[in-house]
Amino acid sequence: MSDPKRESHVAAVSEVLDPEGVARYVAARSHLARVVGTVIEVETFGEGKINAVFGVRGDRGSLVLKQALPWIRVLPNWALTVHRVEREAWFLESWADFNAAHVPKSYGYDDGAHTLAMEELTGYELWRTALHEGRVSAAAATGAGTMVARSAFHTSPFGRDAEAHARDVARSANPAMDQMMQDVVFDIPFTVDARNSTDPQLTRWREKVRADEAVLTRVAELRWCYGTRREALLHGDLHTGSVMVAGDQVRVIDGEFARYGPVAWDLGELWAHLVLARRSLDVRRPGESAPDLVSATWAGFTDELRAHWPERRAASLTDGWLEAWLEETRTLAVRFAGLELLRRMIGVGACEQLTMLEPDAREAVADDVLALAVHALKEGQWT
Amino acid sequence: MSDPKRESHVAAVSEVLDPEGVARYVAARSHLARVVGTVIEVETFGEGKINAVFGVRGDRGSLVLKQALPWIRVLPNWALTVHRVEREAWFLESWADFNAAHVPKSYGYDDGAHTLAMEELTGYELWRTALHEGRVSAAAATGAGTMVARSAFHTSPFGRDAEAHARDVARSANPAMDQMMQDVVFDIPFTVDARNSTDPQLTRWREKVRADEAVLTRVAELRWCYGTRREALLHGDLHTGSVMVAGDQVRVIDGEFARYGPVAWDLGELWAHLVLARRSLDVRRPGESAPDLVSATWAGFTDELRAHWPERRAASLTDGWLEAWLEETRTLAVRFAGLELLRRMIGVGACEQLTMLEPDAREAVADDVLALAVHALKEGQWT
Missing domain, CATH: 3.90.1200.10 (Aminoglycoside phosphotransferase (APH), C-terminal lobe)
Incomplete structure (x- = not known):
């Protein structure tokens, strides 16, 4: 975190989420809390090379929460627009009209935290x-x-x-x-x-x-x-x-x-x-x-x-x-x-x-x- | 003016300009009045098939004023977006960067009246x-x-x-x-x-x-x-x-x-x-x-x-x-x-x-x- 360019980017994001932060984030948003119930476990998925991706499991259900940070997750010196997850949300919602069986359900984009919440694809x-x-x-x-x-x-x-x-x-x-x-x-x-x-x-x-x-x-x-x-x-x-x-x-x-x-x-x-x-x-x-x-x-x-x-x-x-x-x-x-x-x-x-x-x-x-x-x-x- | 669709379109334009209206319009805007001085004559150009186009001559210079109405000028039953002249303004300003000798100078777009004022091409x-x-x-x-x-x-x-x-x-x-x-x-x-x-x-x-x-x-x-x-x-x-x-x-x-x-x-x-x-x-x-x-x-x-x-x-x-x-x-x-x-x-x-x-x-x-x-x-x- 000593790269000054990165430091200035961080300021553009309201909160860089970690698993504990994710649990608080979900609990504080009723439309997400309704999906999972009480949060039991937050897992960090290694698959997301570009963004941070978390699996959230609760007593009622699960969801995936994705956060865009102003760099590539696995290449922190490579700066990248946070608006990419907004584009993903637009994509999910557009494709849902005619490809509902081929995309996870979107639970909405949050343009303060640059997060997208979506259905966890259980069994896939x-x-x-x-x-x-x-x-x-x-x-x-x-x-x-x-x-x-x-x-x-x-x-x-x-x-x-x-x-x-x-x-x-x-x-x-x-x-x-x-x-x-x-x-x-x-x-x-x-x-x-x-x-x-x-x-x-x-x-x-x-x-x-x-x-x-x-x-x-x-x-x-x-x-x-x-x-x-x-x-x-x-x-x-x-x-x-x-x-x-x-x-x-x-x-x-x-x-x-x-x-x-x-x-x-x-x-x-x-x-x-x-x-x-x-x-x-x-x-x-x-x-x-x-x-x-x-x-x-x-x-x-x-x-x-x-x-x-x-x-x-x-x-x-x-x-x-x-x-x-x-x-x-x-x-x-x-x-x-x-x-x-x-x-x-x-x-x-x-x-x-x-x-x-x-x-x-x-x-x-x-x-x-x-x-x-x-x-x-x-x-x-x-x- | 009895077509109700057209009546409702008219409401979207602050003023439908005629030659007298154009003279008042130019006189009331200092950046345009500076170009022409005191307005002497306003001519309606017949060339504009889609928009109303006026030539404004004053004691100091001249300009062309173009107004988009929500229909095609020569086909009043054909409804058309007023934003077309805004696109023209963007075009003129974009091309001016590398094609200044090939476009008339823009004196600016007015998004209330949907008008674009520009250089008159004298001698062309x-x-x-x-x-x-x-x-x-x-x-x-x-x-x-x-x-x-x-x-x-x-x-x-x-x-x-x-x-x-x-x-x-x-x-x-x-x-x-x-x-x-x-x-x-x-x-x-x-x-x-x-x-x-x-x-x-x-x-x-x-x-x-x-x-x-x-x-x-x-x-x-x-x-x-x-x-x-x-x-x-x-x-x-x-x-x-x-x-x-x-x-x-x-x-x-x-x-x-x-x-x-x-x-x-x-x-x-x-x-x-x-x-x-x-x-x-x-x-x-x-x-x-x-x-x-x-x-x-x-x-x-x-x-x-x-x-x-x-x-x-x-x-x-x-x-x-x-x-x-x-x-x-x-x-x-x-x-x-x-x-x-x-x-x-x-x-x-x-x-x-x-x-x-x-x-x-x-x-x-x-x-x-x-x-x-x-x-x-x-x-x-x-x-």
């Missing part, structure tokens, strides 16, 4: 954990595709008048988080930056990627696309660590990167992590067959979008155009997936699916994944 | 008038290209950080005008709508266009592009009636459709009107040679953008990508130009460049322009 586990342990269900992937399709329809000019769409785009702006995502995804891995890892293997991969002009051109194209297209309200950070599953049920958490953007972004990020999980399983449990989660996601997405299509707002969006848009979206999603795979391998932050492998396996998988990533990024197709 | 004439009378200058077209390039650079992720760009996109939202433009350009001409003209020739052309599936697919694509891409702060209605010229000097007026959108939109709309003017001149003054204004615009645009390129914010936007973006933007602009030509022929509002021709010439030019428009829209190239 992180999709990442399930996949790592070999619980690979096509139904979950189909459900994730359905979920993305509903947002693609209901928040875009498919399902919204031009006027309402333009208003929502403005209202859901998330400038600081846009900047952070663009820095991390499009710039840092491809430029000389002190935040890049100095691991010799990562350095070797980075140099290989940076020498490929066709890769850099695609990265620039994707950067422009991410920064300028405002199709639908995205989750914005849809990896397998922000999706929870229970059998064939799927729910998303951690919507602080929510923004209007290209629909392909959510699909592509998810695909990258599904592919990584698959490769990791192939090494650790060779010979085990599993459903193709990428195809299952796409089937869920297209089926749901086509089911909504007859209700679209503008008659001048034709059937022929829908097919062209789907094709373009698939291509773009594969390119984004390739980019995300690259980022997870050469960018800021370790790639858990790789680092949790034994060194030998890691080397073999990494070369394979690197080749796959570059191909997906350049060609817009997996094979 | 409407580009449409100049072209109609055969004053065809490549320098003006080059200047228009330069002007669009400056906005394309300074208001987009070329010249703005991701965070600043996202904030400006939100701040400059223009939802009601977006809706109106989309209705007029993408829907009404291509669907059965009472606002379409019943002129038998127009009806014939409309039916021909509507039977062409490839045209309808492109219209849908362009609608999606216009509605979802937020590249740069556009003028938004850049036809030759909203550009004023004096020799090689070019300035834009009428920015009430200003919004973030695809850069190709401004280029394409301008090209459509330059092409129409050229075709009209070819018929009325056959054999007269003239410079190619479309090429001159493009040269002005690309030269200026390349000149700014080394100052771009993100190193990860590569040279190779710039060339790809320029190529895509040109193709898209030609498609938008084709769409605009179609709209001017089959949509709401007469096409002056055609209706001012003699009936025989009109028929011949129209068939020719229709073919050109459909080709440009489908192929993304002129020939």
